[in-house]
Amino acid sequence: MIELSPEHIRLLREPNLAHVATLMKDGRPQTSPVWVDFDGTHVLINTATGRQKPRNIERDPRIALSVVDREWTQRYVEIRGNVVEMTTEGADEHYAMLARKYAGPDAKPRHTPGESRLIVRIEPEHVTGMNLGPRST
Amino acid sequence: MKLTPEQRKLVEAPNLAHFVTLMKDGSPQVTPVWVHCDDEYIIVNTAEGRQKPLNLARDRRVALSIADAADPYKYIQIRGRVAEVTAEGAYDVINMLSHKYRGPDEDYPKRPGEVRVTVKIVPEHVSGRV
Numbered sequence: 001m002i003e004l005s006p007e008h009i010r011l012l013r014e015p016n017l018a019h020v021a022t023l024m025k026d027g028r029p030q031t032s033p034v035w036v037d038f039d040g041t042h043v044l045i046n047t048a049t050g051r052q053k054p055r056n057i058e059r060d061p062r063i064a065l066s067v068v069d070r071e072w073t074q075r076y077v078e079i080r081g082n083v084v085e086m087t088t089e090g091a092d093e094h095y096a097m098l099a100r101k102y103a104g105p106d107a108k109p110r111h112t113p114g115e116s117r118l119i120v121r122i123e124p125e126h127v128t129g130m131n132l133g134p135r136s137t
Numbered sequence: 138m139k140l141t142p143e144q145r146k147l148v149e150a151p152n153l154a155h156f157v158t159l160m161k162d163g164s165p166q167v168t169p170v171w172v173h174c175d176d177e178y179i180i181v182n183t184a185e186g187r188q189k190p191l192n193l194a195r196d197r198r199v200a201l202s203i204a205d206a207a208d209p210y211k212y213i214q215i216r217g218r219v220a221e222v223t224a225e226g227a228y229d230v231i232n233m234l235s236h237k238y239r240g241p242d243e244d245y246p247k248r249p250g251e252v253r254v255t256v257k258i259v260p261e262h263v264s265g266r267v
Contacts, residue, residue, distance in 0.1 A: 018201045019155030021165035024216075029157040030167045030201040032214045062164040066155050071151060076169050080160075095168050102209075 001081075001123045004038070007132045008077050011067045012038040015102045019044055020065040022056035030056065035098040036067060043122040046095045048115040049088070057083045063122055077129035084123045089118035103115060138176050139260045143267040144183065144213050146205055148174045151238045156181055158192035159199040166192065171234040172203065178257040182231045185224070185252040193219050197257055205267075213265035217258045227253035 002013075012018075018036035021029050034045045042130045043065065047053045061083040069075040076129065080120060099109035111117075138180045140148065148154075166188060171178045173187040175198050179201065187206035193199070205211035228245070230254045235245035 017204055019167060019169075019204075021155075021157040021167040021200060023163070023165060027159070028162055028198045028216060028226060029159060030214070030216060031155055031157045031165075031167060031200040032203040033155075033202050033204045034211050035211065064157070064165040064167045066167045066169050070170050073169070078166070079169055080164060080166060 002125060002127060004124060005132070006111065008079075008127060008129070009038050011069055011075075011077050011088070012036055012043060014070070016067050016070050017102075018045065018065045018067045020063060022063055023055050023058060023095040024056060025066065035102050037098065039121075042084065043081070044094070045120045045122070046098055046110065047089060047118050047120060049118055050115060054086055054118055055122070057086060058121065065122070070100060071110040072131070075131035076127070077127060077132065079122070079124045081122050081124040083120055086118050088116045088118055089120045094119050105124045108135060138174070138178075139263050140213075143184070144263060144265070145174060147211065147213055147267055148172060148179065150205070152206050154181065154201045154203045154204050156178075156189070158189050159196045159198060160192060161195065162207055171238050172201070177259070178220065179217065179231065179260055181256040182227060182253055183256060185254055189256070190222055190254055193222055193256065196251065202256065203256070205208060209255065211265075211267050213263060213267060215258075215260045216262040217260040219256055220259050221257045222254050223257075224252055224254050227255045230255045245257055
């Protein structure tokens, strides 16, 4: 597992959308925009049981994501890694926290009946990007 | 072309696309790119020698997700395959993309030794919320 720099972590902690890629059954790639954050060790995303992403991850834990700085679109981080855990434990609270981060303090996350939220923990293996040095003013 | 008019508008506006290719071991790799479309293809432009064209030479299966910069709840996801990677006219394409994303006066700088290539993608499965 490689360690993320302060610049990488800042991009993940600020309300920047992430685009995460997983693999379909036949190995074909799939990608969608998601909310993301960082817990000090792992990159975290939040999804729901039964969806394409967790079904793909169950079969193949290899995952990639890109996060663009919403304030300067030429700065981004690209992470490749593996999902090390998917759990419903704490997932509702995590989803509510992400809703507040991205949609504001009064945001009420929508729950689809029949689905349970899932926290997906990603261990970064390879990190690149562009313009990741300190911002010049 | 599988995109609805609403989906096409998302691609034609200066929204970044996140473009996924497959590494040698089959793992995914995703980067933000400039994108456009015509009546047949989703169009991306890169340069020879980079990871993306190296990956595409091996495996033509790709995916893209594009979120509306003005409203991130609007997005499309595309799964498809690359029909062609060509250097022909590729500088004109990157110049067009530079004008689209940076402004009509922003030509793309010509860099010595850089050979641009245009990647033409056939969308096979499109979904999202526009």
